[in-house]
Structures are given as structure tokens and as C-alpha cells.
Amino acid sequence: MRLEYFEMIDQVTSLDRETKRIEVSSVVPQESPVFEGHFPGHPLVPGVLLTETMAQASGYLVLGLMGFTHMPFLMGVDKARFRTFVGPGTVLTVTASLEHEGSGYAVTKARITAEGKPICDAELRFRIMPFPEGMDGLMRAQAKRIGLLEENV
Template sequence: MSDKVVLNIKQIRDILPHRYPFLLVDRVVELDLENNNIVATKCVTMNEEFFQGHFPQAPIMPGVLILEALAQTGGILIHEKGFKEKTAVLLSVNNVKFRRPALPGDVIMMHVHGLHLSSKGGKVEAKAMVNGELATEAVIGFALTSFEQI
């Protein structure tokens, strides 16, 4: 894990509309706007509410929440690319593969690459890594909209 912080949790809260328990990005550690790349982290702790009911005897982070963390990372990328007047809303998730679980104590490194970004929406390629191993991958589509239209 990188000690470098490009965006801290306070800055992320200014970008994303999500709040506890659905804010799933802890920090951004790399941001390359020229190449449409972002790397963010999610620290998985045993204190997460979902562990109370999601396999409590053998806790694993729900895959859909890893996908949500990847989508939120994509939303930060879109915002930082200059699309700040609207918010990214999930439109599609394709080619999803869950390859290994994320467990309490793991740090998920979320690597997102913008394939297409515009004022109407976008598509990103997203990969979640745990301990250097691919955990989840997907292609995620977004629509950009104002809060009044939601």
C-alpha cells in the first residue's frame, strides 16, 4: 500500500454524495488525468456492518460492495476530469469476475482506467487488487446527471 495521499477522506467526501455506511473509498493514492487512471484504497475492517450478516462465521466482503467501491472510484475520476456539475450514477456493469475474497484486515487497491468519459457519461475498466492478487474486475458504465433528475 502506498503512503502517498492524493485525495484524503475529507476531499473524497466533497466529491462523492455517499455517506456512511456507503462511502467505500478511503483515499486516492494515484491520479493520472492525462491517461485517465486512478488508484484508490478501501481498508476492510471487522467493524463493517455487513460482516454481522454476511457469513459471520467466515466473514468476506460482499462482491457487490467491492463493485460499488470501484464505481465510486470511477466517479472520483470523472469528477476530477472536470465533470463537476453533475454526479455519476451507475448505468451498467459488464464482464464481472470475482476471483478472490476481501477479508477483514485487507486493503483493497482499486485501479480504474477511463475508457470513455464525456459530459453525458462514461465507461471505465476497473480492477480490485488484494495483497497483489486480482480480486474483482469489471467494466462499469455511468450516466452523468444532476441531483434534480434523480
Template sequence: MRLEYFEMIDRVAALDLVGRRIETRSTVPQASPVFEGHFPDYPLVPGVLLTETMAQASGYLVLAMRSFAEMPFLMAVDRARFRDFVGPGAELEVEAHVAHEGSGYVATKARIATGGKRIADAELRFRTMPFPGALAERMRERARQIGLVELES
């Protein structure tokens, strides 16, 4: 993970396009500018970044489902819960699946665990739109780096 660059997903561990489900892995860095403020001498990953992590896992799932034809943009976060602290070095197991595929939007349910213990979950919704500008290639490039494209093919 590179928190300050919003690179929340290190690798895709599993992708099931039929079951519309994804599993990803991330390791929280030992140091980050984020921890300088959150909090001084007591570093914790902010809940908004845990939400972003669940959103990115969901987003890569939607990208794979739509074969990179559309970009999912986060539009709603419901029932978010943060059940334990997450600090430097934590190994995050992220799971997301599609709860409903609507017209122009996709709803997912996502959760984060460490060592099998649930630490965060949320229900998310994404507006799906044609890619603006050159974003599609950037997203494909990042998807390649985390192994999504490899699993998709």
C-alpha cells in the same frame, strides 16, 4: 471503509487526468454490521460492495475529469468477476481508467487487488448528469476527505 455508509474509498493514491486514470486505497474494517449477515462466523465483503468500490473509484475519476460539474451515476455493470474472498483487514488497491467517454455517459474499466494480486474487476458505465440538489457540495466534501481535491489541483 465504512461499509454500512457506502464509504468505500479511504484515500486517493494517484490521479492522472491526462491518462484518465485513478488509484485508490481502502482498508476493510475488522467489524461491520454487514458481516453479521455476510456471513455469520465467516465475514466476507459482498461482491456488490466490491463492485461499488470499483464504481466509486471510477466515479471520483469522472468527477475530477469534469471538475465536479456533473455527477456520474452507475448505470451498467458488465463482465464483473470476483476472483478471491475479501475479508476484514484486507488492504484494497483499486485502479480505474476511462475506456470510452461518450456523450452523456462514461465507460470505465476497474479492478481491485490486494498485495498486487487481482481479486476483482469489472467494466462499468455511468450516466453523467447535472448535480441534483446540494449533492455537489457533499461530493466535494467527501472528495476532500479522501484527498481527491488535493491531487486534482
């Protein structure tokens, strides 16, 4: 994870088209400017960044299932719960499942665990739109970087 660059996903572990589920892994960095303010002397990953991590996992799920034809933009976060603190060096497992594929939108359920213990979970909604010009290639490059290979999408 590079928190200050919003690169929240390190590696896609699996993308199951049948169950419409993705699993990814991420390691919280030992140091980040984010920890200077959150909180002084007691570094914790902010809940908004855990939410972003669940959103990115969900986004790559939608991108993969749709073959990178459209871009999912986060439009809603429901039922978010943050159950445990997350500090530097924590290894996170993020899963997301497609709950509903609507016309022009998608809904996922996502959760983060560490060593099998629940960290947080939420229901996320995305607006599905055509890629802004030039963005699809950049998103494919990002996806490739985290192991969401071309043959998977």
C-alpha cells in the same frame, strides 16, 4: 471503509489526467454489521460492495476529470468477475481507467487488488447528469475527505 455507510474509499493515491486513471486505497474494517450476515462465522466482503467500491473509484475519476461539473450515476455493470475472497483487515488497491467518454455517459474499467493479487474487475457505465440541487458541494466535501484535493479537480 465504512461499509454500512457506503464510504468505500479511504484515500485517493493518484489521479492522472493524461492517462485518465485513478488509484485509491481502502482498508476493510475488522468489524461491521455487514459481516453478521455475510457470512455467519465467516466474514467476507459481499461482491456487491466490491462492485460499489469499483464504482466509487470510477465515479471520483469522472468527477475529477470533469472538474465536478456533472454527477456520474452508475447505470451498468458488465464483465464483473470476483476472483478471490476478501476478509476483514484486507488492504485494497482500487484502480479505474476511463475507457470511453460519450455524450452524456462514460465507461470505465476498474479492478481491485490486494498485495498485487487480483480480487475483482468489471466494466462500468455511468450516466452523466447535472448535479441534483445542493449535491455538488457535498460531493466536493467527500472528495476532499479522501484526498481528491481541489487543486486536482
